[in-house]
Amino acid sequence: MVPRLLLLLGALVVGAIYVSVINDWTDLDDDRLGGKYNHMADRSKVFPTLLILGCLLAGLGMGVYFWHRNPVSSLLYLGSWVAFSLYSLPPIRVKNRGLLGVLADASGSHLFPQLLTASLAAAWTGHTLPILWYVALGTWAWACGIRNILLHQLDDVEADAKAGVYTWVRVRGPQFTRRIGQAVIxxxxVVSFSLLLVLNQQLWPALFLLPYLLLEGFKWRLWGNRAQVLEPGARVLLNEYYEVFYPLGLLLVLSSQHTSDLLVLGLHLLLFGRCFWQTAKYLGWAGALTARKTLDRLY
Known part of the structure; x- marks a missing residue:
């Protein structure tokens, strides 16, 4: 399974490089007007052209492989490329078209990659996942993607105003965007992810919500550092759970059932070790501080 997961990771990385390059390339004029740094500003036109062609060739090869394994997975992989191309490339360039830009970015960065991963894992293991599971996963992924792109647009609203870019935040305003994010998105x-936890029928990922919430409470009380739903510059509520606690809980369950999945757990810790060890450090510090204060009260 590990080689297949590395192949999937490689496919996603190729797509990420593609979208990063075309986004910077097509944003050159807007970033110059908005006073933002652009990685392509000092590059010759040959460099991004070669990089895009390389990504397209690699992506095509990955897509052909996915098609032979599972045609649906290939279409989902294609979906990310199409969504990001529509987002950045003229003449369509939905980045400058309000809500369409939000939906395209969320689809390319979260919806299609999450569904691709699930469909490939099901095909590789010979399992059939219920439709409701895909619905819950897709809804959660799309909501996460929408929240992330809205956060990015809120952070860039002043630069976008200077450049004349009409993102959703520019069209509807920051205050309305925050209300929609908090009251709807x-x-x-949360509801779709809760449904996903129920459908998974695994206790540990749900139990790992407790240390996450305790750690959030600790950071808030000690430092006044409260995680926010949709606020630029603040820690993003639930992100640390999604990145550290949830995958760790799920992989521990799988490893206890199939020892071969210990390799997957090791791969995860290798790739995302920085986030994991940072969280472990905070947990250890919070535990030590709590124990010391408890002992001080007792003695």
């Missing part, structure tokens, strides 16, 4: 995200 985030509740949908």
């Amino acid at each position: 985030f509740p949908v995200e």
